[in-house]
Amino acid sequence: MAARRTSPRTLLRFHRDLWRLANRNPFVLGVKDGSLAKAAFERWLVQDRHFAEGLFVAQSRVLAMAPPGDRALLLGGLHALAAELAWFESKLRARRLDSEGPVHPVCRGYVDYLQTLAFAPYAAAIVAVWALERAYLEAWGHARPGARPYREYVERWTSASFARYVKRLEQAAAAALLAASARESAQAEAAFVQVVLYELDFWSMTLEASS
Amino acid sequence: MSWARELWERGRETAGRCLEHPFVKGLCDGSLSRARYDVYVGQDAFFLDAFARAYAAGLARAPDREAMRELHRLLSGVFEEQRLHERIAAERGLDLGRVSPLPACRAYADFVLSVAFAGTLGELLAAMAPCMRLYRFLGEELLRRGPAPAYRSWVETYAAEGFGQLVASLEGLLDRHAGRTGREAANYAHALELEYAFFDAAWNAVP
Numbered sequence: 001m002a003a004r005r006t007s008p009r010t011l012l013r014f015h016r017d018l019w020r021l022a023n024r025n026p027f028v029l030g031v032k033d034g035s036l037a038k039a040a041f042e043r044w045l046v047q048d049r050h051f052a053e054g055l056f057v058a059q060s061r062v063l064a065m066a067p068p069g070d071r072a073l074l075l076g077g078l079h080a081l082a083a084e085l086a087w088f089e090s091k092l093r094a095r096r097l098d099s100e101g102p103v104h105p106v107c108r109g110y111v112d113y114l115q116t117l118a119f120a121p122y123a124a125a126i127v128a129v130w131a132l133e134r135a136y137l138e139a140w141g142h143a144r145p146g147a148r149p150y151r152e153y154v155e156r157w158t159s160a161s162f163a164r165y166v167k168r169l170e171q172a173a174a175a176a177l178l179a180a181s182a183r184e185s186a187q188a189e190a191a192f193v194q195v196v197l198y199e200l201d202f203w204s205m206t207l208e209a210s211s
Numbered sequence: 212m213s214w215a216r217e218l219w220e221r222g223r224e225t226a227g228r229c230l231e232h233p234f235v236k237g238l239c240d241g242s243l244s245r246a247r248y249d250v251y252v253g254q255d256a257f258f259l260d261a262f263a264r265a266y267a268a269g270l271a272r273a274p275d276r277e278a279m280r281e282l283h284r285l286l287s288g289v290f291e292e293q294r295l296h297e298r299i300a301a302e303r304g305l306d307l308g309r310v311s312p313l314p315a316c317r318a319y320a321d322f323v324l325s326v327a328f329a330g331t332l333g334e335l336l337a338a339m340a341p342c343m344r345l346y347r348f349l350g351e352e353l354l355r356r357g358p359a360p361a362y363r364s365w366v367e368t369y370a371a372e373g374f375g376q377l378v379a380s381l382e383g384l385l386d387r388h389a390g391r392t393g394r395e396a397a398n399y400a401h402a403l404e405l406e407y408a409f410f411d412a413a414w415n416a417v418p
Contacts, residue, residue, distance in 0.1 A: 057329065108401075109318040115325035119264070194317075 006185040022200040023139040034147025043206035049088040054111030061118040062125045106205040110198040123180035124191040130169035131195040215382035218399040225403040234410040241359035251413035253310040261320035263289040268327035315412035319405040333389035341402040
């Protein structure tokens with residue numbers, strides 16, 4: 001196989017079918033046209049808070065191994081996540097949902113995976129952080145403008161400031177991949193695919209009535 | 212009651228389900244196909260890498276030299292088990308370096324590594340003990356039932372006295388270093404469920 005340089009762009013291109021499948025999913029399309037059941041949305045919201053909590057811890061570890069040039073970016077992301085967690089609490093309270101409710105196995109697997117990034121090369125870790133945020137931004141973009149009950153959420157997760165953050169993560173991932181060895185690049189690609197697979201499952205896990 | 216014993220008693224129902232899983236029953240009545248067993252061996256080899264790293268993480272945070280030595284022995288036990296897998300793989304012509312983990316295996320490996328990094332030593336030991344205790348339980352039960360000739364050496368590995376000593380050592384560590392917390396109990400129960408899912412995944416991987 002001819003050697004190729006891995007970049008965020010090539011990752012998106014080589015895995016475009018999986019990427020699209022994960023992001024343009026029944027959940028966000030249901031948010032767009034209003035067909036998503038309130039109960040399914042609320043089950044998802046509780047899990048998304050668990051996810052944000054796990055991401056906060058995982059990203060703290062990625063920050064600890066980041067090169068100096070990426071620290072402010074990842075720290076800024078952690079500040080935003082802390083604010084997001086407070087916002088989740090208020091939303092869940094208003095909806096009378098238990099924020100400490102059981103973690104769905106898919107969410108747990110995803111969050112456990114993110115913690116293992118601490119053992120991965122930095123290039124794989126930053127690619128994973130970029131990929132999950134970019135997937136989130138794109139998925140919510142497919143829901144735009146969103147049916148009335150969900151519009152506020154769509155606007156929050158497609159905001160210009162969030163898009164700028166994702167763009168800067170992409171630049172950080174590109175720089176890390178440029179400096180990565182062939183082996184590290186392969187690990188980064190595996191991390192990208194793993195994140196997208198978890199995204200796919202995450203969006204569908206609360207659609208089933210049993211979850 | 213010892214904490215390890217109490218957690219195991221709470222998990223007996225899940226352990227019973229593992230014992231009755233067609234994969235495990237097939238080790239005795241011979242109905243387990245070699246294709247499914249091969250999948251299992253590959254997945255287990257992948258998982259054991261994570262298990263070894265988790266012991267190493269436990270060793271790094273052990274509070275005293277005695278715990279360090281015990282964790283070192285347990286880590287060596289994993290390497291022994293890996294050699295068993297390598298022997299099976301060589302006989303069967305499997306390439307353990309090219310195993311791609313099934314979601315159940317991935318989830319279990321990530322769980323153990325995640326706790327290894329983020330949890331307390333007690334939480335880590337509680338996440339690791341079920342694997343050892345369950346295999347000891349299965350080994351003894353299956354040996355009593357009489358394993359199929361093809362799977363006798365697998366069963367004997369876990370029924371052997373040496374393996375029993377490793378399990379006792381891990382459970383002793385758990386008793387000494389755990390805080391009897393809800394999180395430890397949750398980790399133990401989660402690991403047992405992942406054990407069941409692990410057998411189930413190998414079983415379902417082959418039509």
